Amino acid sequence: MHIPDGFISPSTSIVALAVAIPLWWYGIKQTKKLLESSEDSVTFLSSMAAFSFLIMMINVPIPGGTSGHAVGMAVLAILLGPWTAFIAISAVLFFQAVLFGDGGVLTLGANSLAMGFVGSFASYYLYKLLNGRASKTITFFVSGYGGMVAASIAVALILGIQPMLFVENGKAIYFPFDLSVTFPAVVGSHMLIFGVIEGLVTVAVVKFFEKVKGVAYVNA
Amino acid sequence: MSTRKKIVIFLLVMLALTPFGLISEYPAWGEWGVEEFQTMVGYIPKGMPNAGIEAPIPDYEVSGMNPIISTLISATIGIIVSFGFFFALKNIKIKNK
Numbered sequence: 001m002h003i004p005d006g007f008i009s010p011s012t013s014i015v016a017l018a019v020a021i022p023l024w025w026y027g028i029k030q031t032k033k034l035l036e037s038s039e040d041s042v043t044f045l046s047s048m049a050a051f052s053f054l055i056m057m058i059n060v061p062i063p064g065g066t067s068g069h070a071v072g073m074a075v076l077a078i079l080l081g082p083w084t085a086f087i088a089i090s091a092v093l094f095f096q097a098v099l100f101g102d103g104g105v106l107t108l109g110a111n112s113l114a115m116g117f118v119g120s121f122a123s124y125y126l127y128k129l130l131n132g133r134a135s136k137t138i139t140f141f142v143s144g145y146g147g148m149v150a151a152s153i154a155v156a157l158i159l160g161i162q163p164m165l166f167v168e169n170g171k172a173i174y175f176p177f178d179l180s181v182t183f184p185a186v187v188g189s190h191m192l193i194f195g196v197i198e199g200l201v202t203v204a205v206v207k208f209f210e211k212v213k214g215v216a217y218v219n220a
Numbered sequence: 221m222s223t224r225k226k227i228v229i230f231l232l233v234m235l236a237l238t239p240f241g242l243i244s245e246y247p248a249w250g251e252w253g254v255e256e257f258q259t260m261v262g263y264i265p266k267g268m269p270n271a272g273i274e275a276p277i278p279d280y281e282v283s284g285m286n287p288i289i290s291t292l293i294s295a296t297i298g299i300i301v302s303f304g305f306f307f308a309l310k311n312i313k314i315k316n317k
Contacts, residue, residue, distance in 0.1 A: 002248070005271040007250075007268065007271075028309070035310040042306050043223075043224070044223070046302050047231055047303075049305065050231055050234075050298060050299040050302035051231070051234055053295075053298035053301075054237070054238055054295055057241045058237055058238055058241040059242075059243075060241075060244060061246060064249075065246045066246050066247070067246050067247065097275070099275055099276060099277060099294075100275050100280050100294060101274070101277075101278040101279060104272050166267070171263050171266070172261070172265050173265055174267045174268065175265070186249060189249060209226070212223050
């Protein structure tokens with residue numbers, strides 16, 4: 001789900017960055033509030049960012065010769081709030097791109113918006129919607145599942161519009177498969193497999209940490 | 221269990237799990253190299269080659285090192301930069317006050 005540099009046009013990347021920058025700015029201010037709320041919050045916040053980094057490294061193979069991974073978006077959104085989750089995932093994506101070549105530098109805006117913003121906020125609002133109405137297990141699972149599927153829709157859209165917009169002499173300049181391919185491939189695999197993995201990870205990790213001091217949103 | 225102990229155990233478990241990511245031989249859907257696009261669509265999209273930067277540890281693999289150890293090193297770097305980022309962010313705020 002990490003879009004590498006060269007897969008989308010520089011104009012797409014710049015539009016995504018232009019959308020992301022004000023959101024990062026607001027998110028950083030929200031995150032600072034959380035950091036100042038208690039002495040311990042920085043340790044917990046950092047460890048949740050590290051968790052997101054590590055879980056994205058665990059590629060799970062699926063039939064058809066591809067793989068994917070959980071992101072931890074719902075864990076972070078439920079335990080820290082969606083703005084801090086967005087900042088933490090964006091920071092992780094930045095380090096993955098510049099240190100390990102996973103994802104891209106110019107595409108950081110697009111990747112942060114998809115996995116960080118769309119994923120975290122979809123997870124958070126699903127959590128808010130279900131919290132108290134459904135069991136905790138169902139609430140956490142649906143939050144993770146829905147966040148992941150929402151993020152995959154964003155990625156499928158960003159990739160799939162490339163060959164519709166940027167073609168030269170009948171050849172795609174960037175990602176060559178359009179929405180009719182990216183939707184079933186990216187969204188389909190996340191609905192069937194990776195969303196379920198994200199849901200299960202969310203249930204396990206949120207239940208492990210929900211009583212931790214300094215946690216902003218859970219039990220709210 | 222204290223919060224700190226819980227966090228340490230959790231991160232150690234996560235770290236120990238990262239080498240399982242090596243089981244998958246295939247990249248995520250779409251995250252192919254240029255040769256694979258050549259095979260699939262018959263050409264290399266013009267904007268793809270040479271895009272982006274050269275990362276110091278591409279694909280989490282320290283060159284010439286055992287893949288499991290190199291994954292664990294990369295994961296450890298991931299933990300360090302995650303902590304570094306938020307401790308820095310916390311301190312920047314204090315200076316601004």
